[in-house]
Amino acid sequence: MTTQPSSPTIAVYGATGHTGRYLLAELRRRALTPILVGRNADRLHAAAAAADLPDAEIRIADLTDHTALVAAFTGADAVVSSLSAYVRNGEPVLAAAIAAGAHYTDISGEQLFLKKVFDDYAAAAETAGVTAIPGVTDNNVPGDLLAHLTARRVSGPAELVMSHLSKSGGNGSKGSAKTVFASLDWFRSGGWHFADGELRTGPAGHPQMTFPGDTAPTAVGKFPQPPVLTVPRHTEVASVEGVLAKDILDTLSSFTTELIEQIPDAPSSDLRYEVIVDAHGDGRVVRGVVEGVDSYRDSALLAVEVATRLAAGTTKPGALAVAEAFDPTEFLDSLARFGITWRIEES
Structure with a gap:
């Protein structure tokens, strides 16, 4: 068309x-x-x-x-x-x-x-x-766009690490739980990361991450973030890895059919979140952050x-x-009318 x-x-x-x-x-x-x-x-x-x-x-x-x-x-x-x-x-x-x-x-x-x-x-x-x-999704779109922007602010192919952080601690819906359960073994394994020009399974290299506003790092584990697949399509990168806080990963890994049936159809009412992308290169880190209102909305x-x-x-x-x-900048800027904001921090 x-x-x-x-x-x-x-x-x-x-x-x-x-x-x-x-x-x-x-x-x-x-x-x-x-x-x-x-x-x-x-x-x-x-x-x-x-x-x-x-x-x-x-x-x-x-x-x-x-x-x-x-x-x-x-x-x-x-x-x-x-x-x-x-x-x-x-x-x-x-x-x-x-x-x-x-x-x-x-x-x-x-x-x-x-x-x-x-x-x-x-x-x-x-x-x-x-x-x-x-x-x-609330995770994948910001992750893909932020990766495009942050990677270009460091010299050479960047090492990218991205995560999704719930700021409210709210619970997801039964449908989301069913999605995880349908690929439970893949979620438990951490899925793919990108390195040496290809998608790879197995361990990756970032066991902790300091989230925005924190002074101490949080233990994280590898998580199958979809931007691992999309970012290398448009950005030269050394690696792309998705991570999630270890305690959340442990909860996801414990899903059973019986447990999912006990989860309410609707998620929690407070589902504020942040998507964080750290671009590592030339001895420094450029961080991109998107702050959102409600993951499902x-x-x-x-x-x-x-x-x-x-x-x-x-x-x-x-x-x-x-x-x-x-255009990544234009698209991210256009989300302000929904209360979705973004920033890039350089160190």
């Missing part, structure tokens, strides 16, 4: 969940009438009514029915996929969006799914003339922002990282 519609049409798959409600609220704020796609007409109508979107079109399609999904996305300028466990559920929406000629974005946070998008669907998206930007806002930008038809076709598609 190469032209900007006067009012872009955004299709949403997964509009009935917690993040879906934020997606619909943002679409309504922008005066956009979405297409809601899913399996259950009653739930979709209820979601539209709750969001005060009486004119939203409802289209029914199951994840197992490719033909119905393609039909549901036909006529949309962009598709937003809002699911849990993309490693299990994500491909059908992606494949159908491309087949329907619609741009695509999602709220995935799984390294394994992002790799599949770039390895298996980039050529199909390019052939179809559409752009797919996976992994648009912000992921939804970012997905709508990306979808509406894609609908403009100005990005090159294929599968892209955020920093490949948009």
Whole structure:
């Protein structure tokens, strides 16, 4: 697609969940009438009514029915996929969006799914003339953009270390827990880091990190951050590693089916966070920090922002990282209207 519609049409798959409600609220704020796609007409109508979107079109399609999904996305300028466990559920929406000629974005946070998008669907998206930007979350978008900016402030290829820090200590949703559980062994292993020009498993090199406002370092462990895959696409780096506070990693590693069923569907009400990217090079560290308001709200806002930008038809076709598609400084600056701020600190 190469032209900007006067009012872009955004299709949403997964509009009935917690993040879906934020997606619909943002679409309504922008005066956009979405297409809601899913399996259950009653739930979709209820979601539209709750969001005060009486004119939203409802289209029914199951994840197992490719033909119905393609039909549901036909006529949309962009598709937003809002699911849990993309490693299990994500491909059908992606494949159908491309087949329907619609741009695509999602709220995935799984390294394994992002790799599949770039390895298996980039050529199909390019052939179809559409752009797919996976992994648009409160963590991944800031991580990718900050990495692009901080790495260029040190001499030579930078060593990048990135983390996501909850400032409130709030709990995530049941859907998020299911996402972790679907790839539990991968999360426990720490997933990939990037070094010596390739993705690698096994131990990496940063056992501690001093978070903003702290004077003492916190014990951290390797965590499968999706920007590990995206950053090397646009930035020359020596290494990229994701880490998370050790106590949070221990909690994630303890997930069981029984424990997940006890987690509330909705997350805590206070979900303030920081995304931190440290670029190590020439004997110093340049730190980038994004401060956000609510992890789920912000992921939804970012997905709508990306979808509406894609609908403009100005990005090159294929599968892209955020920093490949948009100017990092301009994009980060544009988030101030949502209360999402950023800064770079040099030492």
